[in-house]
Amino acid sequence: MKELYILLTDTGTTLNRTIKLVTNAPYNHASISLDEKLNHVFSFGRKQPINPLYGGFIQEDFVDGTFSWYPDTTCAIYKLSVSEREYEKVFQLISEFEKHKHSYRYNFFGLFGVPLNYPIEIPFSYFCSQFVADLLKQSGIKLFNKRSSLVSPDDFRKINRLELIYEGRIYDYPALQIEYKPREYDRFPFRKYIVQQLKSVIVDENKNDEREYFFRDGFIKPKKIMFDRKMKTITTLLRKVDQ
Template sequence: MDKKVYILLTDTGTVFTKTIKQYTKAPYNHSSIAFDEHLLELYSFGRKNPRNPLYAGFIKEDILNGTYKLYPQTTCSVYEIIVTDRQIEKMKRMIGLFERKKDQMIYNIFGVIGVALREPLEPRGSYFCSQFVSELLERAGIKLWNKIPALVTPDDFRRSDKTKLVYEGLLLDYPPLKKAAK
């Protein structure tokens, strides 16, 4: 039986995201992956401390109590991808590895620069958000495009013909999230 994973693309409006947006011209500049439509099992590479953008790495995101709580006007789009049980199992196993090594994992700021230069920069143990999500999908056998993870941007998920848009608007207005928060 087919299952779904969800790709969450967001724009918090922070200085960092505004800077990226000026270059990319894309509506969203952060990506995360969720294993449930309520976005409760949500993972990415981003801020470990909501108030400190420089302290970043592998994170389990919490929309209601984490970084997004500080930015209630965050806009988003949510996409679904049809996957198999086996692919979910592979991705969750990889998430477990990331969780065990989370203190050794850092945010790949050089990789973000590499995307701009169209030259992959992949220091060991470091990822940026879309690189992480893409790598997770690819290692589970889900190929959305012919591009290596170190060059994938959040906008690539939006433009893929293998993702289906299920919501766009304010993150805190996302209907399944509102149901889960009650």
């Protein structure tokens, strides 16, 4: 027998909190791992941590990926015992996904179909739990009596065949062996970013000794881009006045 691992997580992102309002579930993202140490974890999610709208097939990265931007992410990890043949089939299918990863997109529309019990399936598109359920189904591991496009992350918690082995903060998981401390960040740093830019661009204050503020959420980044453009305009005008 071999083991697969189902990882359910809650990052606390804006998108995650929005989904939570509908599902009322503790975890709203699902991934599948080929090993207990979570060295090979796959799902459909953000390709860039700061952009929630750019999604597709991903290998979860605990050092520089989305989880590193959300160090307080909570999780539940379940063990699934399968035959060697089933495990090998899962491995082969994931390899095919990796070969053609640029062809896959995130099935945002499919998310709306789950609470309505109406399957919305788009070619080469999955949302996280749909991907995990369909991957297992294609490998001969049938956990659900419904279409994969109607499976939510919370549905995995109700499967008796899955054994819960850990629940808590993801970076406290004992088997997660990485030499990395999650980066520190401010939850809403936009105001501090503005102050920092005013000091450096208009007042011309040296900011080398100050902290650089980053944006952890893609919904804030458009504001940053807009502000950057305005700052360039202001700077250009000030230079013209000086001349």
